[in-house]
Amino acid sequence: MTFITDLLRLFYPELCINCNNILTNNENLICTFCRHDLPLTHYKNYSDNKVAKIFNGRVTIENAHALLLFKKEGITKKIIHHLKYKGNQKVGMFFGNWLGSVLKKDSGFSKIDYIIPVPIHKNKLKKRGYNQVSKFGQRLSIHFKKEFLENLLIRDSMTTTQTFKSRLDRFKNTETKFSLNKSLNTEKYKNKHFLVIDDVVTTGATLEACAKELQKIEGAKISILTIAYTE
């Protein structure tokens, strides 16, 4: 901590995003009390846990993990709200550093080649100004020393012609929301292991769609990592 940041903290103290208590110099984002209260999933087996089970019979994945449990009310919901709707990208950095430092030692996750965020819709990107998992991915990338690849997967944007399609066609369309970026040479990505990341996993439909699209690349392997998991 430099003198300037010390001084800034004196006049503009940083507050815990959960309880609003003033953070000490050693604390970041969440105070020590709230940090101890975080509902951790405590998964140790990454190929067989509740997150991995979501994808059973739907898409083949190598490893899956989520750090926190997401409940209707509580600290995780508050944290994710800060990340998605209050522009607090420190949340992504905080959990990227946390999971990156823990998982880089694990053999399953340490075998990944690329980190891929679930792309957000162009309109949402415009409104929010950032993909809420970008900072999370960038921090993971530093820890894993693997490339964070933001443009391999593209979220298909709704075109005006789709408005006139039948309801059935539109329903089909919601199932295939992502596509590989055709301007990239996917040959380069053959037989690579992709870590697909998102903030929260609930039904797994979005991550499943992303995984299936990436598996169009020959020999692609998929692992999944999210900050939180909805039970």
Ligand SMILES: [Zn+2]
């Ligand atoms: Zn607190």
